[in-house]
Amino acid sequence: MDGISRRMFLAGVAAASIRSSMAEVAALDDLIGYVARLSGGWDQRLFTRLLGHANAFKEGDELIGVAAPNEAARQAARELLGRTRLRDIDSHPPFSDGLSAALAADLDPAARERTAEWTVGELAAFLLTRPEADIKAIMPGLSSDVIACVVRMMDDEQLVRVGDTIFNPLPGTQIGSRGCLAARLQPNSPTDNPLDIRWQVFDGWAYGVGDVVLGTNPVSSEPESVKAVSDTLRGVLEAFGLADTMPHCVLSHIDIQAEVDAAAPGTTGVWFQSIAGSDAANATFDLTLDKMLRHADARRGPWGLYFETGQGADFTNGHAQGVDMVVHESRKYGFARLLAHRVARARGAEPWVHVNDVAGFIGPEVFRTREQLVRCCLEDLVMGKLHGLCIGLDVCGTLHMDVSLDDLDWCLERVLPARPAYLMALPTKVDPMLGYLTTGFQDHVRLRRQFGCRGEERMERFFQRLGVLDTEGAPGPRFGDPGWVHLQYQRAVGDRRTDDDIRAEGRREMKEVRQRGVFLAEGHGRRPEDLEPALDNTIRRIYADAKQSIWAEFDDAFRRSQAGSLPLFTESADRRDYILHPTTGERLAEASVAAVDAERDAQSGGCDVQVVVSDGLNPLAIMDLAQLDPFLAAMHDSVAAAGRRLAPRAMLVTSGRVRVGYRIGERLFGGLSGPRAVLHVVGERPGTGHRTFSVYVTCRRGDEWAVADATDHQHTRVVAGIATTALDPRLGAIDVLRVLEGMWRKT
Known part of the structure; x- marks a missing residue:
């Protein structure tokens, strides 16, 4: 029986079992009593499956094994859940660990006791009919599991009603309050170039957008690079006198941010994780x-913590524990609430803590359609608000989902009535570094007009001084002119050149930024909210190229060019299986396992470093020999010069995900002496306008490699965005060696 038919068979058996059991629901059963009656005691697996059945359908829950097989089963599960007391939900956690115990201890006992005898259905009715003050009085006693239960009882319209009732603004601001739609500016660069980053800030501000945080996702997480990006963002804020108005942030690991701040106290802004x-x-x-x-x-x-979450991250990293995605997501908000309480205690004042729900970033294994994206956003928004958090949304999609550029507009218009605190903001809907679809600057212009919203007051006054907005928050005379914002920046830092000279410099710099594949909006189309037509056409062309890149496969000519490599294959049956079922690309097929074992025997422990090349989500990036060959040649020379013993041939993986590199390392190096490393080259990030690959560097001792499935992302560093049009392949090889040597010394 092949992999796909076996999965379908097992899914059918499970569905038949649940259909049979749901037919036995009694009129007065609650979920706990039903499970106890059906199992003759307690069946935790049955409980978590039925809890998952009450969710709106998503592919992620189906892969976990908890999605309802049909609408009748879903409604029956909701009826059971609706009759279940909150006390019983809390006494039967879907799973328990140290975090869940800490979340329980963080609840307000009096508020919790007030609602303990309510049913989930009664709680839903309360949330839908009572004013904000009444709801906020019980929120400190609502556990994350209870909140996860109540949102699955509501349809989209009801979730909107609850979202439109509860507001948790950031202290001292209107961000998160009724009538304010703020923006989290994301000036990303494929090469961490300061000009790319600075000009995207100018660009956002030219459209009156960007008032929550200036937050850059770095390509390199080396402390020196993180500090350079942080200094760039902080420098813009300080030049305009805004350092006390909004924070900046570099979205590296929180340990790196702490290290940067320890070396240069006070230079970081809000800390991300x-x-x-x-x-x-x-x-x-x-x-x-x-x-x-x-x-x-x-x-x-003044600045606390900034978190990002999103349904599906837990199970796609192998940690579903048989529990649905909504429960995991709600517990993330419980974690954020706990940490917000700690920040408040440390500051002796209200905490500046907010959450950005990145809904749709993972891919079709979580959900696939625009309707599901809306549902996910609404669930997460309400759960975050019920935890007392200021929560924004990254209403986004990957290029391998069935969500188009135009679909995002449709989604935004259905999510905004639930009043997120903020949305993402980029020059266009396409991120030039991460290669996913999100919210553009001019989307904010449209949505503020459409839903009667304004930005944060202090930043709006700044935009009015710049002339990009008028006193009513509408486009002003300098709207859509990033060169004008650059001119004001240069004046603020003491530049005394003529306006013409500074403007000319600005045009040159904008050209350089665009040549590196970073989009900059300028002007507008027929309406202020429309992209300039040429830029709109470019974005749609890149979107089409991304779709081509995702579904491409290694061709015969490329395979012949790599004849010296060891060909390997994963468990993916074909490209579609690989896209829709990512775990199939994380493990080698049986014949390829044997091939790696034979390679280990041939190497006889004489190699320290193995290069692995996988197609990933962008095979066209790998098949571009003008960038792959120079990288591999430079990598070979630099590794040899460092005294490391490079394996004589690379391994070429068809349908390979990042984790397949870890599995190769375990079989190749497990039990050998000393440090051993895998350099995994993976085609990635279609949709950036570049065809880039990344290199995942994993260096561990032989005894660590020997533990099956123990090596994962936390043991790996990545050098991303390598392409002839982004990070030059030869320079990328130098960066990889620097990362490798740093890890080697610590291993």
């Missing part, structure tokens, strides 16, 4: 509860 809903999943991010509590206790200044 992606978080998960369990101890096991947080370990993938190299996080522990104690570590995050220590970081929270250290945040005594």
